[in-house]
Amino acid sequence: MSGLDDVIAAETRLSEVDGANGLLVICGHSLDSLAGQVGYEDVLALLLPELLFPSAEAIRAELGQARMLAFQQTAHIDGGLLRLSVTEALRALMARLPDGEDRSAALLQIAAPAVFVPALVRARAGKAPVPPHAGRGHAEDMLAMLTGAQPAPEAVRALDTYLVTVSDHGLNASTFTARVVASTRAGYASAVLAALGALKGPLHGGAPGPVLDMLDAIGTPANAARWIEAALGRGERLMGFGHRIYRVRDPRADALKSALGRLGAAGGMDAARLALAEAIERDALTALRAAKPDRVLETNVEYFTALLLEALGFPRDAFTGVFAAGRVGGWVAHAHEQIETGRLIRPQSRYVGPKAA
Template identity: 40%
Template sequence: MADKGGLEGIVVARSRLCSIDGQKGVLIYGGYDVGDLAEHSSYEETCFLILRGRLPRRDELDAFTSDLAAASPLSGETAAVIDMLASHAAPMEMLRTAVSADSFDDPDKDSNAEEANFRKATRLIAKMPTMVARYDRRRRELDPVEPDPGLGHAANFLYMLSGERPDQQAARTFDVALILHADHEMNASTFTARVIASTLSDMHSAITGAIGALKGPLHGGANEQVMHLLMDIGSDENIEQEIRGRLDRKERIMGFGHRVYKTYDPRAVILKRYSRTLAERSDEPHWFAMSEHIEKAVMEEKGLYPNVDFYSASTYHYLGIETGLFTPIFAMSRVVGWAAHVIEQHGDNRLIRPSSEYVGPALRPYQPIEQRTAPEAA
């Protein structure tokens, strides 16, 4: 295969965390199929698995769950940063800044020791939903809702966002969405986190950098673009024409295609099911129907399968979540994967420092400024 750049197919780390079979459409966390985890597990249990490499016993899960609940309120300093940003920062700008600011008063800030990193990971998993919900309520000029330690991780986020305790179906749907986004092998943001960790920089720096990488529309930012696509197209009868037009203009259809999956993304299969169920009880069933129709059109025109972002868009919309929060939600889930990769990198580190092939000008003499008449070739 000719090298198209983008490190395609290059192995950059040995990892016990996550594997993908892109031909068969299989995703595995620590030896468990993501479909089984979506069926039987919770986000809290999946976090334990990803961080510790095995499923917890009951007492371990209870202890981890209560550690998360205890860590979910924000420090006064981080809350103040979010309040200051709420009216003018975009959601991912806020999250990048709030996570960075949260390192200032982290009790383990000066340690990269494994147990310190586990504690920092737990705190970041716990606090990121509180950050996103606080920001969203502040920008809507509502008072923040403090986390309820009696609710699960997923339900708590929906509660802090809306001020109402979600029903069982909404809470479970969101829990499954968090499980499905929790880790994904050597994706761009995880690679970013590992590169930062490999300089022996700290957990918060690695997660802040990963948030920056996730923000782009070719990565985590795609889920928001999918909702914009649905809204731009607006109705079912325009779909074939719109999709054909966009592909003819060489535009990318967001939520389709993948570097690794050459078949259906297994996460999209599961989210499609949840989106369909939510559509059936919604007064806006057309978002799911349109999504299915777009899927068919993109497959027929370009042979591309939907990825995780495609059906997460309508799923989150049905849960009453504003489009601008879709990518922060991705980050809230993926933080466990990033943190586990940072711990793995710190545990067996060598500086990640690849090379580039030089294609610039040959060696040339330095010209004093007075002698420079025409602009030199770059």
């Protein structure tokens, strides 16, 4: 029972993770048919058809207005918040949002991370937050708020692909947390805030940044095999490889690798950086198969997430916040689904302590 492996805790129409075959299905659509093909608003229409308007165009308009409303909270970014990590500061700003179980509360939760993360990144660099533009798409506006300039279409498509790819992924730790809180009828804000707390942990959403530390330490493709062999010899984990659920390659890794290939120089991708990452991936997979033949340690979503978000201009300590900006759609959808069942989640535990005297 450790970790609740294989325990069915909910029935959902939202997503299915088939770890044995390396498949992710979101609302009846394979990830391959969504990532790079549709925008984040389209996926929100799939995840929340009963709560949001059932068209991506209508959601885009309402989400734009919700970003404008969320931006008002950036006035509270001060020195105290800036001494925190981006994720902790994001959590503090999210805690200022009103709670509720209606559509406006759901939209505000979905909109807010895309506003708060760029504002916090800019504030930490001594720059003023850039207001959102209600007429832009969600990914486009997030990039514009980060850089203060109109993003290249290639960059917008890449971020949209990322947000879609991470939007939902079964009953992971943060999503389960959201469902537990939603089952108490505490509201969407409470559910999302609790989920964000779970996402902050390095065993869940806090790991993409160290992938770049590994790339920096290796430096050139010629150093990769030797560095990897030494790291494995010391018993160290190679960041970006292996997943608790997938017994084959993580399909999200392929979706993001394809997004990087499309991004190109126009979207901010350094060709030499990508070549280094691909060389390290090849050598790492070879070394892992030789060193750990009894374990499946394939490339996971963290590996190419790090490359993609770096190319788009997000600093490493903001990666978890960007992850939250995509996963929040799934959190709200699972919270809504749990609210609709009306059932409080209340599992039992088995006492293994000393008997009463």
